Amino acid sequence: MPGFRCQPGVGGRHRADTGRSVDLWPVDNAIEANGLGKRYGRRWALADCTLTVPAGQVVGLVGPNGAGKTTLLELAAGLLRPTTGTIRVRPRTGFVAQGAPAYAGLSVADHLRMGQALNARWDAGLARRQAAAAGLDLRQRAGRLSGGQRARLALTLAVAKRPELLILDEPVANLDPLARREFLDSVAAAVAASDEGTTVVFSSHLVADVERVCGYLIVLAGGEVRLAGPLSSLLAGRDGQRSLDDLVVFHLREVTR
Amino acid sequence: MTWLAWRQARAQTLIALTAVLAVAVAAVIAGRTDTTHRMWLSALVVAAPGLLGAFLGAPLVAAELENGTFRLAWTQDVSRVRWLALRLAVTGLASMAVTGLLSWFVTWWAGPLDRAGLDQFGSFDARDVVPVGYAAFAFALGVLYGLLLRATVPAMAVTLAVFTAVRVAFRLLARPVLLTPVTRALALNPATTGYGASGFLPFVPGSSLQPAAPDLPDAWVTSVAIVNGKGIALTGSVLARTCPGLGQGRGGGTGHVQAPQGAVNATQDCVARIAAAYHEVITDQPAGRYWPLQWYELCVYLAAALLLAAACAWRVRRVG
Numbered sequence: 001m002p003g004f005r006c007q008p009g010v011g012g013r014h015r016a017d018t019g020r021s022v023d024l025w026p027v028d029n030a031i032e033a034n035g036l037g038k039r040y041g042r043r044w045a046l047a048d049c050t051l052t053v054p055a056g057q058v059v060g061l062v063g064p065n066g067a068g069k070t071t072l073l074e075l076a077a078g079l080l081r082p083t084t085g086t087i088r089v090r091p092r093t094g095f096v097a098q099g100a101p102a103y104a105g106l107s108v109a110d111h112l113r114m115g116q117a118l119n120a121r122w123d124a125g126l127a128r129r130q131a132a133a134a135g136l137d138l139r140q141r142a143g144r145l146s147g148g149q150r151a152r153l154a155l156t157l158a159v160a161k162r163p164e165l166l167i168l169d170e171p172v173a174n175l176d177p178l179a180r181r182e183f184l185d186s187v188a189a190a191v192a193a194s195d196e197g198t199t200v201v202f203s204s205h206l207v208a209d210v211e212r213v214c215g216y217l218i219v220l221a222g223g224e225v226r227l228a229g230p231l232s233s234l235l236a237g238r239d240g241q242r243s244l245d246d247l248v249v250f251h252l253r254e255v256t257r
Numbered sequence: 258m259t260w261l262a263w264r265q266a267r268a269q270t271l272i273a274l275t276a277v278l279a280v281a282v283a284a285v286i287a288g289r290t291d292t293t294h295r296m297w298l299s300a301l302v303v304a305a306p307g308l309l310g311a312f313l314g315a316p317l318v319a320a321e322l323e324n325g326t327f328r329l330a331w332t333q334d335v336s337r338v339r340w341l342a343l344r345l346a347v348t349g350l351a352s353m354a355v356t357g358l359l360s361w362f363v364t365w366w367a368g369p370l371d372r373a374g375l376d377q378f379g380s381f382d383a384r385d386v387v388p389v390g391y392a393a394f395a396f397a398l399g400v401l402y403g404l405l406l407r408a409t410v411p412a413m414a415v416t417l418a419v420f421t422a423v424r425v426a427f428r429l430l431a432r433p434v435l436l437t438p439v440t441r442a443l444a445l446n447p448a449t450t451g452y453g454a455s456g457f458l459p460f461v462p463g464s465s466l467q468p469a470a471p472d473l474p475d476a477w478v479t480s481v482a483i484v485n486g487k488g489i490a491l492t493g494s495v496l497a498r499t500c501p502g503l504g505q506g507r508g509g510g511t512g513h514v515q516a517p518q519g520a521v522n523a524t525q526d527c528v529a530r531i532a533a534a535y536h537e538v539i540t541d542q543p544a545g546r547y548w549p550l551q552w553y554e555l556c557v558y559l560a561a562a563l564l565l566a567a568a569c570a571w572r573v574r575r576v577g
Contacts, residue, residue, distance in 0.1 A: 074328075074577070077328075077332050078331070078332065079327075079331060079332065079577050080577040081575070081577055092334075093332070094332075095328070095332035097325060097328035097329065097332070098325075098328075099325060101324060101325040101326045101328055101329050102326070103265070103326055103329075104324075105268065106264065106265075110264060113260065113261075114261050114264075115333070117258045117260060117261050117335075118258065118261070118330075118333035118334060118335045118340070119333050119334040119335075120334050121334075154329070157329070161333070161334065
């Protein structure tokens with residue numbers, strides 16, 4: 001079973017990765033972080049974090065605001081370079097950044113063409129089907145899309161490159177309940193449609209979102225992993241907590257004490 | 258990939274191109290005879306590279322960092338460096354092409370006036386090929402400051418300031434000596450040498466003898482000095498000792514205002530006495546060096562632009 005270990009306190013025991021910020025590591029785990037830390041000025045956004053994310057699962061990354069979720073996911077996506085430690089991810093990774101950024105002046109069709117231009121294994125048919133399923137007008141400029149539509153566009157771009165690992169950073173944080181439901185369903189559908197056992201890692205500060213689609217849970221707080229494991233086993237040994245939400249809150253409280 | 262880079266540069270490039278075409282049409286309609294129009298067109302050629310560097314170069318990466326779209330662009334299969342290289346190439350070439358077109362047009366438009374003026378080096382910065390080098394340099398400078406400052410507006414301001422400083426410093430310190438100037442020794446001519454102050458207003462040195470410009474059409478005279486046989490420059494005290502009373506009247510010499518005949522005679526008499534021990538030494542770039550200097554300066558700026566582009570590639574890998 002994939003385990004976790006995050007010690008408090010960081011004292012430069014781990015050599016920062018001086019070469020590539022992300023090593024490619026095609027084994028059973030989708031992500032493996034070892035002594036991973038990221039510091040901004042004097043503040044550690046993520047501290048001495050060791051964790052593995054199993055391949056072939058939909059993994060929820062839960063934690064309060066400022067827990068280090070975005071830092072961890074951007075390290076995995078290669079957008080950030082670790083201050084300490086190493087992180088290894090599957091070679092082909094799709095990433096949807098927080099807020100689903102898109103080029104306001106480019107149309108939906110332009111974005112799909114961009115995906116094709118920038119990715120070796122682009123699936124144009126899949127991209128068109130995804131865009132159609134999301135109800136996206138190809139001629140519409142991204143700047144005029146609603147938040148929900150932009151999130152679907154970003155998901156389309158990330159899925160059509162046929163990634164082994166799909167990372168979604170707070171994809172539904174700013175969406176209304178209906179758009180939120182549609183987005184999560186489209187993620188589930190995209191995973192089901194791919195026959196390659198895509199791993200999805202998706203962060204949220206709401207346990208309910210995670211519970212709906214995830215089979216594996218990681219709780220992050222204060223830049224450290226607090227709890228990790230398959231949802232079923234976490235619920236089986238839930239220490240008398242009534243729901244997953246209560247379990248997560250219990251672990252977050254235990255830490256702050 | 259090239260398509261994407263062009264798609265992202267298209268709007269600004271077409272705006273700049275439209276502006277150039279509008280100026281060209283207006284200038285042709287106005288006719289090719291007015292030296293004031295020529296001055297404005299030259300100023301436009303001088304300003305264009307910096308403006309393009311600020312408006313096309315500075316936002317190239319800074320806007321991506323500000324809008325968060327770098328998280329989209331840099332998480333695709335194509336590496337950051339390759340992404341940047343193509344965007345630098347396409348947008349940079351667009352910037353150079355717009356500047357080149359403007360410079361080519363102004364060079365053609367001002368041709369008759371320039372040839373009549375016999376002062377080709379006077380408009381060196383605003384004609385022919387060098388503006389293309391300035392455009393490449395300003396563009397790469399803008400991209401680099403966008404990467405360093407991570408904010409579009411400050412990067413635009415710093416780009417304009419640094420580009421202007423580099424251009425002025427290069428013009429004053431480097432261009433005169435890019436090719437070793439030709440040195441000529443001439444006898445002082447009492448008929449064409451006056452007395453007065455020279456230099457720009459904040460730096461007016463003491464008044465001295467002022468030889469008239471030598472008759473070197475289309476050449477660039479980079480320095481004029483009056484020295485004796487040992488190469489020592491004429492000092493104010495030597496001048497005062499040799500010619501007591503010089504400059505006490507109401508002026509004289511070759512100025513536009515006709516001086517009293519007495520003062521003219523006194524000045525000519527003085528120059529004749531000075532000329533016994535001193536002569537004039539000028540350094541210049543002859544007319545035939547115009548094109549070698551154009552190509553040389555173009556290459557220097559293009560090389561600097563390539564170095565800046567390499568710095569951008571190094572820097573973009575270290576963002577985050």
